[in-house]
Amino acid sequence: MDKVKVAILGGSGYTAVELIKLLLRHPGAEIVAITSRQSEHIADLHPSLLGRLDLRCEPFDPDALKSKGTQVVFGCLPHGTSMESIPPLLERGMRVIDLSADYRLRDVKVYEQWYKETHHDQKNLAQAVYGLPEVYGDKIVGAKLVANPGCYPQTAILGLAPLVANKLIELTGIVIDSKSGVSGGGRTPKLSFHFPECNESVTAYAVGTHRHTPEIEQALSDVAGAPVSVIFTPHLMPMDRGIFSTIYATLTRAVTEAELVELYRSYFADKPFVRVRTNPPATKDTTGTNFLDVCVKVVRGKVLVLAAEDNLVRGASGVAVQNFNRVFGFDERTGLM
Numbered sequence: 001m002d003k004v005k006v007a008i009l010g011g012s013g014y015t016a017v018e019l020i021k022l023l024l025r026h027p028g029a030e031i032v033a034i035t036s037r038q039s040e041h042i043a044d045l046h047p048s049l050l051g052r053l054d055l056r057c058e059p060f061d062p063d064a065l066k067s068k069g070t071q072v073v074f075g076c077l078p079h080g081t082s083m084e085s086i087p088p089l090l091e092r093g094m095r096v097i098d099l100s101a102d103y104r105l106r107d108v109k110v111y112e113q114w115y116k117e118t119h120h121d122q123k124n125l126a127q128a129v130y131g132l133p134e135v136y137g138d139k140i141v142g143a144k145l146v147a148n149p150g151c152y153p154q155t156a157i158l159g160l161a162p163l164v165a166n167k168l169i170e171l172t173g174i175v176i177d178s179k180s181g182v183s184g185g186g187r188t189p190k191l192s193f194h195f196p197e198c199n200e201s202v203t204a205y206a207v208g209t210h211r212h213t214p215e216i217e218q219a220l221s222d223v224a225g226a227p228v229s230v231i232f233t234p235h236l237m238p239m240d241r242g243i244f245s246t247i248y249a250t251l252t253r254a255v256t257e258a259e260l261v262e263l264y265r266s267y268f269a270d271k272p273f274v275r276v277r278t279n280p281p282a283t284k285d286t287t288g289t290n291f292l293d294v295c296v297k298v299v300r301g302k303v304l305v306l307a308a309e310d311n312l313v314r315g316a317s318g319v320a321v322q323n324f325n326r327v328f329g330f331d332e333r334t335g336l337m
């Protein structure tokens, strides 16, 4: 089988370099182009790629990408920028897996409310598939535009899916307390991520306003078949990478921890990247992998879910490759195990 020809947008960023490393190991993918506003060799932008990929970054030009035979483009751009770049790629018949948030929320009004930006590509929003394979797996097969999920939402959605699918918790007032490493904010410099600002310190941010709230609610409402509402609070942790979420919900009936562990094991039995554990996971257990580790506990009548992942792999580039595998008919695990 010929390799699928791949292009990547936003070459200098963190998700791009993770994606490049994963795709270099993928037997069915060939990177034919990387775009960047910087006309540099990719190994000058990311020295870890020295000797592994001999490619100079190029300016974004949809016709040039098409002329190289590109079949799929991974967008590793900030939200807002992504929706400007993607329409001409789709028009030229290339598929897109977008790592930004621009195509995740089905309701454009919800996007504009939470992102405080006008959505410029409602046409393609209508055909986008939310790329969380464990929930929307069949819809991703052959999709033209995949909206890769956010990093935090994956821990919350997968952590809660078995409970909401089985109506075991109240669907309002679910509390999601999440912590992220600093790479979650990308490579582009921001003051709050400057080493002396965030090292040896922990803080919450975007309290009550974080844009992942509606994304979590949209997916969990799909799983529940009824509206779900959550209180989501992210925290910045002085570590390079990793996300840890502690989730609290109220049980609708008495159930033992052993029954819940069994439920989680059976719900994720055919989902190779979700590992159900009986002890609390640690971010380090998942570093550099596409695994999302989850543990469920019952404490004083409440259910607690503890979930950990690597924000750059499972939270972004790894799940993007998982989606690539689904779109092009590879085994879901290809290049990721």
Ligand SMILES: NC(=O)C1=CN([C@@H]2O[C@H](COP(=O)(O)OP(=O)(O)OC[C@H]3O[C@@H](n4cnc5c(N)ncnc54)[C@H](OP(=O)(O)O)[C@@H]3O)[C@@H](O)[C@H]2O)C=CC1
Binding pocket: 009, 010, 011, 012, 013, 014, 015, 016, 035, 036, 037, 038, 075, 076, 077, 078, 079, 081, 099, 100, 101, 149, 150, 151, 183, 184, 185, 186, 187, 188, 311, 312, 315, 316
């Ligand atoms: N970091 C994470 O953990 C996660 C990130 N995401 C999402 O993935 C996307 C990429 O994130 P990440 O790699 O971390 O971000 P980075 O800031 O590390 O990289 C984004 C890249 O996009 C390019 N870029 C930035 N601004 C513009 C602009 N105005 N116009 C054109 N290109 C621009 C730059 O590349 P160049 O200079 O080469 O042009 C930049 O390096 C974002 O949408 C992010 O929200 C999703 C899940 C997790």
Ligand SMILES: CC(=O)N[C@@H](CCC(=O)OP(=O)(O)O)C(=O)O
Binding pocket: 079, 099, 100, 101, 149, 150, 151, 152, 180, 181, 182, 183, 184, 185, 186, 234, 236
């Ligand atoms: C630590 C940190 O700043 N994290 C980022 C998460 C970014 C991300 O993955 O989200 P999108 O793809 O939805 O932008 C944030 O909270 O904005």
